Amino acid sequence: MKLIDLSHTIVSGMPQWPGDNQPLQIHRVCAHDQEGYMASSLQFGCHVGTHVDGPVHFMAGQSSVDVLSLDAFTGRALVVDATAAGADADAPSLLEKTLLRGRDLKDVDFVLLATGWDRLWRQPGYYRHWPSLSEDLAHLLAASGLKGVGLDTPSVDVVTGSEAHSICAAASMINIENLKGLVPLADKVVNFQALPLKLEGTEASPVRAVAWLDN
Template identity: 30%
Template sequence: MKIWDISLTISPNLPTWPGDPKAVIERVSAISDGANANVSRMDMGVHTGTHVDAPLHFIDGSSAVEAMNLEVLIGPARVVQVADDVNVIDREVLEKLELPAGTTRVLFKTRNSKYWASQVRDFQTDFVGIDESGSKYLVEKGVRLVGVDYLSVAPYKQSRPTHQVLLGANMVIVEGVDLSAVQPGEYQLICLPLKIEGSDGAPARAVLIQE
């Protein structure tokens, strides 16, 4: 059995969405200073690094992250390679990819993964995302979880239409996965977000497993 950790390492150097708080990790008690144990605190947004979006993120009054269905977050998943010359994943792109019938969890590996491989620290606005037409296509195909290899499932400054379509269909969105070392194919996905009451999202540890 081989395991790929597709989670980003949370640190102050990790890129965050413009306007979101940077991660701050502080050692508040240290053995070296005479404390009984090392103890740290962390301050960051819930959409930092590898994370999930709850419906509440874009649909006011809808369900929060603690109500997410774990059965959707664990199970067979397909990693799909998107060509480097694709700037937006729309319906036409998805039709050409020919997702097999019955695909319920799909992770898109795009040129975004190169940012993680090269440890680019600045936020990139030209990342590849899924537009509204692509989102509607995924809903029509019966996909229940979609993952992308940058910090938003939607193209930059086009967040609302994509999120509202996907979250409105109760689809799980996993953002900020690192697929740079993962080849296209079939895997088992385990993605467990923190259980934060009333939150619109939560950081997650995500792994892919292949027998």
């Protein structure tokens, strides 16, 4: 079994969500040439890098990431080619429900939208005008009994919106954001897993997201 890494590397000081002033630092506490071993400490917000949003992110009373079962982050995923929506970095479009026309979702747990936006990771344009879910697509996904939706952009919503988050939360779905490497998997059904840290009561967590194909 070959695992396919769908996660960005977390780097000290890398760009984060616009207006998010939470520090992002990987501190080297001990070094081989001094203490004889390496030890590090971390300081970051829960939405850093490739991460999962739990339903409680935009809906009080819903589940935080630590109480969701491990099954909630694991399953079969349909990777949908949405590169047309992300082709123009200056004018990306909404991800519409027509992307799922003719798609059978009854045997999948996740829909992963491959826009190709990850090509802009750590570039100034990454956090500007990314493709996001239309309300119609969010409602369709929520009505399909899925565990979650993931994409290779900063958010399921536009920077000033929360509609898609709220629609997904009402259906107890998780959102996996800032994925990478989805385009080569477009139009395939893969095995998918994105396990969060077990952080008490938090709405989100960085994940190491992976996919693998059936033999």
